[in-house]
Every structure is written in structure tokens, then in C-alpha cells.
Amino acid sequence: MSETKIQRLGDLQLKIMQVLWNRQEATVTEVHQNLEPGATLAYTTVATMLRKMEARGLVSHRSEGRSFVYFAIVAADTVTRGMADHLVDRLFEGSLTDAVSHLLSTREVSRDELAQLERLIANRKKSL
Amino acid sequence: MSETKIQRLGDLQLKIMQVLWNRQEATVTEVHQNLEPGATLAYTTVATMLRKMEARGLVSHRSEGRSFVYFAIVAADTVTRGMADHLVDRLFEGSLTDAVSHLLSTREVSRDELAQLERLIANRKKSL
DNA sequence: TAGGTATAACTACCAAAGTAATACTACCAA
DNA sequence: TTGGTAGTATTACTTTGGTAGTTATACCTA
Missing domain, CATH: 1.10.10.10 (Winged helix-like DNA-binding domain superfamily/Winged helix DNA-binding domain)
Known part of the structure; x- marks a missing residue:
């Protein structure tokens, strides 16, 4: 508390x-x-x-x-x-999505990272 | 510059x-x-x-x-x-993924937002 | 032309973060 | 038993952000 x-x-x-x-x-x-x-x-x-x-x-x-x-x-x-x-x-x-969107658009992102992010989101989806 | x-x-x-x-x-x-x-x-x-x-x-x-x-x-x-x-x-x-991961795990995220994020990532992937 | 009002200029504080010198203290070793 | 050393305590200064009162100015209106 x-x-x-x-x-x-x-x-x-x-x-x-x-x-x-x-x-x-x-x-x-x-x-x-x-x-x-x-x-x-x-x-x-x-x-x-x-x-x-x-x-x-x-x-x-x-x-x-x-x-x-x-x-x-x-x-x-x-x-x-x-x-x-x-x-x-x-x-x-x-707004979380705005934040992530901004990060994605202004930073270097590797294919690997994108895959990792996809996994994160998939996971999060399951636990909803 | x-x-x-x-x-x-x-x-x-x-x-x-x-x-x-x-x-x-x-x-x-x-x-x-x-x-x-x-x-x-x-x-x-x-x-x-x-x-x-x-x-x-x-x-x-x-x-x-x-x-x-x-x-x-x-x-x-x-x-x-x-x-x-x-x-x-x-x-x-x-680390971008660490950042996003943290945001995802500590915040309320709606199904909608997750879908939006998926789209973002898919888009980003294409332009790679 | 005198007075009110809007505006900018100046001055002044406070708090937090950062940085560090100096002073005090206690302990260990020669 | 004395002096160096490793600590803590105290003090102080700078910058930045925030907040605002006070003063000067200029303009418009009655």
C-alpha cells in the first residue's frame, strides 16, 4: 500500500x-x-x-x-x-501503444528483436 | 547534424x-x-x-x-x-525489448492494444 | 491628459541533484 | 604513544526547474 x-x-x-x-x-x-x-x-x-x-x-x-x-x-x-x-x-x-510505436520508429530494431517482441505480445495475449 | x-x-x-x-x-x-x-x-x-x-x-x-x-x-x-x-x-x-517487455508486464493492456502492437511489429518487419 | 490595464523586465526564493573540500574520529601499526 | 589512514560528518557551492512578487512601460480610454 x-x-x-x-x-x-x-x-x-x-x-x-x-x-x-x-x-x-x-x-x-x-x-x-x-x-x-x-x-x-x-x-x-x-x-x-x-x-x-x-x-x-x-x-x-x-x-x-x-x-x-x-x-x-x-x-x-x-x-x-x-x-x-x-x-x-x-x-x-x-498510451502504451504510442510509446512503443515511437520506440519502434525511431530506433534501430533487428529482426531478432522484432521476433522477441512478437513472442512477448503472444504471451501477454494468452494471459488475458 | x-x-x-x-x-x-x-x-x-x-x-x-x-x-x-x-x-x-x-x-x-x-x-x-x-x-x-x-x-x-x-x-x-x-x-x-x-x-x-x-x-x-x-x-x-x-x-x-x-x-x-x-x-x-x-x-x-x-x-x-x-x-x-x-x-x-x-x-x-x-534494450528496446527489455523496455517494451517491462511496459507490457507492469501495465494494463487491452486486447485491442495488443492487436495494435502486433500490427506495428508486422509493419516494421516488412520494412526491414 | 490622467489613470487603469496589459505586458515585459527584473529580482528573489526554494528544492533537488550533483560535486567536493575540509574537518573530525577512531583504529591500527610501528 | 604517535601518526597515518580509512571512515563518517559537516559545510558549501553550482545548476536547473519551478514559482512568483515587484517594477517599469506603454497604450488605450474616459
């Missing part, structure tokens, strides 16, 4: 969430190192972000020795869905 | 763009009145926003008498695509 609808997450916050979703939990150092190793973010940036995210109710932590071990407290699905829905609502007035 | 990639627009900005895309051009008053008539935004809020959007290169204006007539200078498609792509990239690592 207490569905926290998250419709927007900044790029960094989302990336951090993704790290946490992948490994269940992680120290600041671990998150920092896992954030696309190419990027040069200061350690404190990540720490601050995690703090802010905790304040916002996205993550939480427990202490282990003198370190904090962070973990996500909102599910990947909840966030993904919230953001996707938000976009579909904003751009396509909630 | 000078494809301005717009991957993020706030809610208000997007709504304003949508008004402009719809009516080609509009004065501040017109935009203000067309922004979902229910909402009570101050006239100056809209004016300020348009100003900021002009600075950002999203819209422009010409003078007509003592009024400004604003018009979009980025196409709806460009924005829509930029935002959709951005989201697909962020949430689904660029």
Missing part, C-alpha cells in the same frame, strides 16, 4: 541504486568502485549522495565495524515502473 | 512545449491559459519559464505589438526521442 511512487531519479542516484540492486549491499567504497570504473567521482561525492538518498528513503544502512553498509530499500521494479510510467504519461498521454 | 539532444525536460517545460507544438505559436497569455486549465499557475511563472526556455534554446519569440509570440524551435520528435532514448538507456541499458 505504501507504494512510494518514484518517477524521477537523477543519473547518479539511479546508477548508485543499480549497484545496490546488483550486489544486495555495499559499502561506500564498493559503490564508488562499481560506478562505471571510468568515471572519476570523488569518494565523498558518493558518500554524500548515499546520505541524501537515505534521507529521501531510497536506501538505508547498517554499521559494520566503522563502515556503513548500504542497501536499497525500494525495489528496482518500483523505480523502473515509476519512471517508465511517468515518461509514458508525460510524452504519450499514457 | 546540429541535433540538439534533449534528454530531460521538467514537467512544466514539457507542457509548455506541448502547447507550442499544438498551436505553432502562442503569446504568454495563450500558453498560460492552455496549460491544463485546472492548474493555477501565475502568469509570471509562465512568462519566466518561457524566458528561461528561450535562453536554453528551446523556444524563440517575435514581437507582435507589445506582446511576445513564442514558438518552439526544437521539434516534438527530437525531444520525445531524446527523452525516450535516455530513459531506455538508463533503465534498460538500451
Whole structure:
């Protein structure tokens, strides 16, 4: 019931969430190192972000020795869905078909992907 | 070539763009009145926003008498695509099928919509 | 010609996201 | 027992989006 609808997450916050979703939990150092190793973010940036995210109710932590071990407290699905829905609502007035149509027409799509999509739809049809 | 990639627009900005895309051009008053008539935004809020959007290169204006007539200078498609792509990239690592799959599994979909989607895909297949 | 009204210009806030330096603290090792 | 190090805590600054009051201006009308 207490569905926290998250419709927007900044790029960094989302990336951090993704790290946490992948490994269940992680120290600041671990998150920092896992954030696309190419990027040069200061350690404190990540720490601050995690703090802010905790304040916002996205993550939480427990202490282990003198370190904090962070973990996500909102599910990947909840966030993904919230953001996707938000976009579909904003751009396509909630129309799923419009959204998919747009994606199909502006993106490269391989024969394989199309086949996969067909299967998806067939499946969905069955469960109706 | 000078494809301005717009991957993020706030809610208000997007709504304003949508008004402009719809009516080609509009004065501040017109935009203000067309922004979902229910909402009570101050006239100056809209004016300020348009100003900021002009600075950002999203819209422009010409003078007509003592009024400004604003018009979009980025196409709806460009924005829509930029935002959709951005989201697909962020949430689904660029995978179109993952994105569609997610949409299909978390949203209500009617038989009708599924049929429509099938048609879309069939069409796309032909043009491959 | 004086005053109201419409409009634009300017200024000012707030919140969220991002970024990071600096300061504090506690622990381990030499 | 002291100093480096790995952590957290604090503070701060920037940008962007959103919101709007206040001021200046110019035009139209009585």
C-alpha cells in the first residue's frame, strides 16, 4: 500500500541504486568502485549522495565495524515502473501503444528483436 | 547534424512545449491559459519559464505589438526521442525489448492494444 | 491628459541533484 | 604513544526547474 511512487531519479542516484540492486549491499567504497570504473567521482561525492538518498528513503544502512553498509530499500521494479510510467504519461498521454510505436520508429530494431517482441505480445495475449 | 539532444525536460517545460507544438505559436497569455486549465499557475511563472526556455534554446519569440509570440524551435520528435532514448538507456541499458517487455508486464493492456502492437511489429518487419 | 490595464523586465526564493573540500574520529601499526 | 589512514560528518557551492512578487512601460480610454 505504501507504494512510494518514484518517477524521477537523477543519473547518479539511479546508477548508485543499480549497484545496490546488483550486489544486495555495499559499502561506500564498493559503490564508488562499481560506478562505471571510468568515471572519476570523488569518494565523498558518493558518500554524500548515499546520505541524501537515505534521507529521501531510497536506501538505508547498517554499521559494520566503522563502515556503513548500504542497501536499497525500494525495489528496482518500483523505480523502473515509476519512471517508465511517468515518461509514458508525460510524452504519450499514457498510451502504451504510442510509446512503443515511437520506440519502434525511431530506433534501430533487428529482426531478432522484432521476433522477441512478437513472442512477448503472444504471451501477454494468452494471459488475458 | 546540429541535433540538439534533449534528454530531460521538467514537467512544466514539457507542457509548455506541448502547447507550442499544438498551436505553432502562442503569446504568454495563450500558453498560460492552455496549460491544463485546472492548474493555477501565475502568469509570471509562465512568462519566466518561457524566458528561461528561450535562453536554453528551446523556444524563440517575435514581437507582435507589445506582446511576445513564442514558438518552439526544437521539434516534438527530437525531444520525445531524446527523452525516450535516455530513459531506455538508463533503465534498460538500451534494450528496446527489455523496455517494451517491462511496459507490457507492469501495465494494463487491452486486447485491442495488443492487436495494435502486433500490427506495428508486422509493419516494421516488412520494412526491414 | 490622467489613470487603469496589459505586458515585459527584473529580482528573489526554494528544492533537488550533483560535486567536493575540509574537518573530525577512531583504529591500527610501528 | 604517535601518526597515518580509512571512515563518517559537516559545510558549501553550482545548476536547473519551478514559482512568483515587484517594477517599469506603454497604450488605450474616459
